[in-house]
Amino acid sequence: MELQNQLKALAEKVIKLKEQIDTEESTKHAFVLPFINLLGYDTFNPTEVVPEFTADLGLKKGEKVDYAIFQHDVPIIIIECKNWKEKLNAHNSQLFRYFHTTKTRFALLTNGIEYQFFTDLESANKMDEKPFLEFDITQLKENVVNEIAKFHKTNFNVDEIVDNASSLKYTKEIKKLIGEELQAPTYDFVRLFASRIYTGRLTEKVMGEFTDLVSKAFIQTISEKVNDRLNSALHKEAEKQQEEDKEPEKVSKVDTTEEEMDGYRIVVAILRRKLSVDRIVHRDTQSYFGILLDDNNRKPLCRLHLNGGNKYLGTFDQHKEETRHPIETVDDIYQFEELLLQTVDYYED
Structure with a gap:
């Protein structure tokens, strides 16, 4: 609960101040460092949070990543920051180049508002192209707060985070695909349902009709599920209220003679x-x-x-x-x- 309140306070600060922040350096100090701090790491301790972290890359010397968080003299997270106005693009990030040269399993790319956490699920010691955890700090949901809490200094466990990262990454991708199919069903998606329902030949005209039907059916299904959940919650609340309103009859111990x-x-x-x-x-x-x-x-x-x-x-x-x-x-x-x-x-x- 404390972390959730701290994240909420930081989000409010970001919304309030962002228009006054013009540079990447200002973004770091106003938004990113407070985020690192609320994860329990001492941003004033240069042995725990190392700014301008350097890891030599073969013949290429002197390139730096903005921050590295250390535990027991080993980097556990490397962080690259952008101006809050910039879009995040992991493909242009130095994180890819630094990842395999350090012992870290996690990389964070952020502009102080959007946060993208990466690891090496697909190939050992090579940073994945897609983040396993991604969020906008101004639009946090409770389940995301729970994932952020795993990076807190008091909770940090590499194996547990990596084990969960795979589930997070692929769940995120599946949800993204579902959203895209709901907005504009693809031919294969429509055919999956049409072939099980329609006994005739799936002509272009039939597929066109089913595209509209599948889209409507999914939207209605989701709407009904939401309404069912709401009605169930309201029903339970009404039952709870009725139980509270029913005061058990007290047997009077007073006997008037x-x-x-x-x-x-x-x-x-x-x-x-x-x-x-x-x-x-x-x-x-x-x-x-x-x-x-x-x-x-x-x-x-x-x-x-x-x-x-x-x-x-x-x-x-x-x-x-x-x-x-x-x-x-x-x-x-x-x-x-x-x-x-x-x-x-x-x-x-």
Whole structure:
């Protein structure tokens, strides 16, 4: 999650500043070095991130690649940078020439916005012509962030990345082909379906009709799949909401007794001299039977403690401090008429 937030922040910086960046050198400092840094490599440590890395190429001396990232004194990634306005072209890159002269298995070509990671899947020690990982930092998806994380200093494992690189590379190429076929189906692609469905001769006219049909069918299929996924997600969300809305019935542990109700009626009979009956509300709990003014917890009139071995009437002073008075039966509540009426005055003044 931290890497994802860092990449998002860098992407926002790229979008904000790119129009003010005019040179390749500025692109390196503003966009590329921060990317290297968020991968956990110390860009101020010349033994870890080496600028202007030189590897002699036979008789050709002095050519340099912009950066090399080192671990344990061995280059693990070589990087070539371009101005953010330039298109990336691996065929013109020095990375091809440098790749086989170093011990690295990975090369990165970038303009600070687009990133292309290469390895040697097709021929050992020779950089592939096509990248196995390619992305625009301003349009990152979660699955790509997961792949970038594998290059982080704390995660870096050559064998694991190379093993996964093949899958990434060919999946990317397949997706690209599918996209092209959806946009403009080729003859062979259309024939694949038409030959399985149409029993007659596949004339030019028939193939023309099927080209349109295959294109529509694929678009509809994708649309239906998307709608199914959305409807499924919405359905699950609705079910989840319904489950949350269904509060399980709580079995009340409070048992209001007839004796408590008799006591309540006595209190009402006393207090109705100053209060209307509808303002005198009872609320039973496991610990006591409370009687409140206006059903307000902050306005207790009295409490009945009748469920224990001893019975009490609890009255309140102006500070809402309770005093318990022992009683034999609820009829003894009448003895505390003056205290009960006085309690009303605390709230009515």
